[in-house]
Amino acid sequence: MTMPCRSVERGASAVEYGLLVSGIAAVIAVAVYAFGGVAGEVSLDSCKHITSATGTTISTSCE
Template sequence: MLDYMRSIANRRRDAETGASAVEYGLLVALIAAIIVLAVYALGSLVNDSFQDTCGDIAANSGSTSDEAAACVSD
């Protein structure tokens, strides 16, 4: 009888382990989706900010070299 109870407990534990793995997998997928959406949403804002900064540096550097204006054209 004791062996029967142990086998039931072991089967139940194994079933919960599989469910936990699925839950962790879904959680990782959700976090990855949020990261992708955040990068996509903020990417253009960050790029615009860098372009503005680069333009200001190129305008105020007093240099006529192509290196100063190179970042604005990218």
């Protein structure tokens, strides 16, 4: 008896979705690696601007 075609297609679909999710995860990892330093600098600059504009000291340091 041969295997129904539907179960084979279901397995192929699962593999395709797995590859798709892996590809998206790789793109996200590369983007975080590439832009991670820039994002850190932006948040540090924002913290310094807020501290200097308000003239208050924050209990945690900006760095």
